[in-house]
Amino acid sequence: MQPDKAIKTEAMQIDKAPSMGFADRLRVMRESQFGAFVPVLLALVAIWLYFGITEPVFLSPRNFYNLFMQSAVVGTIAVGITVVLLLGDIDLSAAATAGVAAALMAVLVTNVGLWGPVACIIAIFVGIIMGTTQGLLIAYIGIPSFVVTLAGNLGFQGLMLKILGIHGAINMRDPFVRGITTVTFPPFVGWILAAVFVVGFMYVSLRRQARRRASGLELDSSASLYGGIIFFSLLAFAAVWTLNSYRGVPLLVVLLIGMTALLSWVTTSTPFGRMLFAVGGNPESARRVGISVQRMRVAAFGLVGMMAAIGGIVGASRYASVSFNAFAGGPLLLEAIGAAVIGGTSLFGGRGSVWNAILGALVIGSLGNGLDLSGASAADKLMFSGAILLLAVAIDALSRSKEGASR
């Protein structure tokens, strides 16, 4: 009797403590500077290890190269979607916007004969207008973003069909557009890029620490400072080494990292980014300190329109054609939203990072790629992706309800 009871209470305690600790640790981890990276990074590593063991070809440089290229379209759109998710809104029209931009660009280049770069700029501009228009409807008429962008999705799909005409597909042979995804840098340029990145990262981190010390502020722990530097240096050189052993660092990867870095800077280190997070966290508080919630909405939807258009151009370049199915009929939209959410950006607004969208896109891309290699059916792939997405959203909801409980 007696020992039984003792064991039981002990078991209950053990049962309770780790589960609390885990959710707590998850929340704390997600709040730290690079911490939100960790879960999705671990997921990525786990997927790579798993497929690396089951399908050795998965870890070959060639496959990594393809993986990066495949994930680029989803990643670009996911970065844009992250911006509206930060506001607590959603954009269901991003893939269709990408499709319209791609179709427009293709028509301008092949049928009108416009110079590639000009066509791209026009397409991006149109994407911004499409996003901004939806943002205006959401902000000033007060229609939920879900509804506006759902309508936008349908409308833009129709628009895309109109632009593509009866053929349903346009081939892309323009050297400039194709070059976006076919140009790779010679190996030494890759090494230089990695070195520049590492030196820049080190300079920024160390200078920041020195300035904090000079002003007598709380310092980042040396472990996280030097750990971060070492980790990102290794990552940069490993990535360059891998890509160099196949074709070299693709221009697209550099472009994507550059754009994401720029958006990351805008969303975390400028008053604009502050306002974005403030509106996502508590719109009423934001309004009361004088932030125009409406203008932030419009700006965010303009940004997602821009990123979607860029994603569309990247897609056109990558597939060497623009077809209705590649953008509208396909799973591009759900993969992009999934990538953002898997990356740890909250569907409830106010939390997330554009870098994580890239990682999320790699997770989705790796899953698809690995399942393809192991000969999984389309049915398996869909179910697998669904499960992963559900898991990511569950983690999001869990860490949010934890915050609510502490209130």
Next chain:
Amino acid sequence: MADRADKAVGPSAPPTTPHLVCRGVKKRFGGVEALRGVDFEVRRGEVMALVGDNGAGKSTLMKAIAGAYLADDGEFFLDGEPVTITTPFDAADLGIQIVYQDLALCENLDVAANMYLGTEPVQEGWHFLPRILRPLDDLLMEKKALAAIDRLKVRTLQSVRGKVGGLSGGQRQAIAIARAVGADSTVVLLDEPTAALGVAQTEQVLDVVRTLRDAGHAIVYISHNMADVFDISDRITVLRHGGNVAIYETAETTTDEIVVAMTRGLDKGANNAA
């Protein structure tokens, strides 16, 4: 305006003119008339308590003064000059700071970010960028936030880099107060600033209020705690059902009189100023 103030507070009032005056402020929310033409005033170097039952319109009046709501009607004067307050920036430019009843903090942002929300300092240079795209000066923000919190002596708050979502109600209240008193201001509106605070922390806040008053700020203090109101205030404005009841000199009235005015208005024929 001066004779109006004299009429309102009686001959014993100090010969100062009010710093901030509101006249005939009206605000309606759909069918609810939250403010039906309220007059209000506060002088520099005084604590004006604002009391009234739940739903009397106290917070609505404060929000109208702070620019969080646009009043449907009414006039505002600062040192006798008519001013327009349509946005929170207008109010801040006029030196009006507020601690909201619900604090208006963003839980997903850290303490320093909350304290400078909407007024973030940006780094020198970068003039080719619009202001909202220039890099934040987060070191300056942190330094100023630490200094402001130090002044409030919130010892339990260890770091200004923690997210507000992880803080206790009292700590949050302290941050909201630090945000308001850390900025340049001449008018500080405190909407139930001690509601979530313990005894010692409440005393701390009352001390801060006294310091601000002695420095010549005009303070509006809303509270349901009559002991605090009588402790800190120089005058008491009573609102009821979105209208004025009266203004009392704290030294010349009693808790009972105020409570009666709050709940039943002036049907007792008390010190009638309305």
